[in-house]
Amino acid sequence: MASSAARDHRTPAASREAVFQFPVLIGDVGGTNARFAVVEGPDDDLGEVEIVRVADFLNIDDAITHALSKRRGDPPASMILAVAGPVTGDAIALTNCPWVVRPRALIDKLGFHDIVMLNDFEAQALAAVVMEPENLAAIGSGTAEEGGSRVVLGPGTGLGVAGLIQSNGRWIPVRGEGGHMDLGPRTPRDFEIFPFIEKLDGRISGEQILCGRGLVNLYRAVAKADGVEARLHTPAEITSAALEDKDELAEEVLDLFVTYLARTAGDLALVFMSRGGVFLSGGIAQKIVPALQKPGFREAFEDKAPHQELMATMPVSVMTHPLAALLGLAAYARHPYDFGLETDGRRWRG
Numbered sequence: 544m545a546s547s548a549a550r551d552h553r554t555p556a557a558s559r560e561a562v563f564q565f566p567v568l569i570g571d572v573g574g575t576n577a578r579f580a581v582v583e584g585p586d587d588d589l590g591e592v593e594i595v596r597v598a599d600f601l602n603i604d605d606a607i608t609h610a611l612s613k614r615r616g617d618p619p620a621s622m623i624l625a626v627a628g629p630v631t632g633d634a635i636a637l638t639n640c641p642w643v644v645r646p647r648a649l650i651d652k653l654g655f656h657d658i659v660m661l662n663d664f665e666a667q668a669l670a671a672v673v674m675e676p677e678n679l680a681a682i683g684s685g686t687a688e689e690g691g692s693r694v695v696l697g698p699g700t701g702l703g704v705a706g707l708i709q710s711n712g713r714w715i716p717v718r719g720e721g722g723h724m725d726l727g728p729r730t731p732r733d734f735e736i737f738p739f740i741e742k743l744d745g746r747i748s749g750e751q752i753l754c755g756r757g758l759v760n761l762y763r764a765v766a767k768a769d770g771v772e773a774r775l776h777t778p779a780e781i782t783s784a785a786l787e788d789k790d791e792l793a794e795e796v797l798d799l800f801v802t803y804l805a806r807t808a809g810d811l812a813l814v815f816m817s818r819g820g821v822f823l824s825g826g827i828a829q830k831i832v833p834a835l836q837k838p839g840f841r842e843a844f845e846d847k848a849p850h851q852e853l854m855a856t857m858p859v860s861v862m863t864h865p866l867a868a869l870l871g872l873a874a875y876a877r878h879p880y881d882f883g884l885e886t887d888g889r890r891w892r893g
């Protein structure tokens with residue numbers, strides 16, 4: 544049997560293996576924007592953040608070169624990159640974006656000694672560990688249990704989901720495809736609307752409703768169910784019209800979007816027993832905080848018989864920091880051994 548020292552993953556040897564050589568370039572690549580910053584040393588905060596539009600660069604190599612072009616210090620020795628899409632193999636194609644990341648080529652071309660690639664929702668999960676209260680907008684009450692499991696949901700270009708559990712003092716992000724769980728009708732009104740929701744291979748998953756494209760899908764379905772014209776065409780038009788009380792249809796759609804998001808958040812909170820909190824991330828949640836803070840979200844979130852009392856104890860909040868993922872990645876860069884991130888098959892060394 545292994546000695547307790549050998550089993551302790553905080554042993555100096557294991558820690559040395561886990562650490563990154565500084566400076567560390569961290570990057571969060573989404574479907575629309577890529578955000579980069581350098582962490583100079585183990586005690587430093589994020590340096591200046593460079594945000595580039597993915598569409599402006601043919602490949603990530605050029606985007607990184609551009610992001611580093613104003614830099615005066617030493618070139619980054621390591622890079623931790625969070626991307627939307629599964630990280631498998633040596634040529635990682637990103638979802639919703641034409642870039643393919645080739646870590647070996649980046650090592651050869653830009654001189655990194657070490658590259659780790661994570662999933663974008665793992666980065667959001669890391670962010671949920673480090674968010675300060677001023678970067679959270681509470682959705683109702685509930686008290687976070689220290690060390691309690693957490694869950695992150697982010698309606699954005701798609702619907703990202705990650706769990707976060709603590710084991711042996713380390714935070715472990717649990718990645719998955721939670722955005723593709725079935726989402727079904729429940730109320731009589733839902734049953735009127737759901738036949739008109741566009742399906743994917745005959746199925747309505749969370750991502751058919753709980754993302755930007757899904758919001759438009761829902762809006763069109765409600766219009767069809769009511770036999771009225773769908774006048775609005777983009778997610779931003781729908782949420783703006785609803786938040787400004789300018790359009791009754793949009794108002795109902797946003798209320799339904801919030802309800803369905805709350806039901807899914809509640810289901811995931813049950814799965815992970817998220818006594819440490821449920822965190823909503825991404826651009827859409829940040830833009831609809833007033834709608835999320837109406838009573839409807841908590842009502843739907845807590846409506847999980849026989850567990851209403853348990854649900855009422857779980858705090859929900861929106862991560863309002865615009866660079867939440869980068870803050871999570873920076874924490875990981877500084878203290879990798881505080882996080883149980885498995886890097887087998889997604890760490891490349893020069």
Ligand SMILES: Nc1ncnc2c1ncn2[C@@H]1O[C@H](COP(=O)(O)OP(=O)(O)OP(=O)(O)O)[C@@H](O)[C@H]1O
Binds near residue numbers: 577698755756778824
């Ligand atoms: N005001 C708004 N209300 C609702 N949805 C919006 C609004 N503005 C943008 N969106 C939608 O939000 C989605 C993008 O979400 P988000 O900003 O979280 O980006 P993302 O998927 O994380 O990608 P990236 O990291 O590149 O920004 C798009 O579908 C967009 O149409």
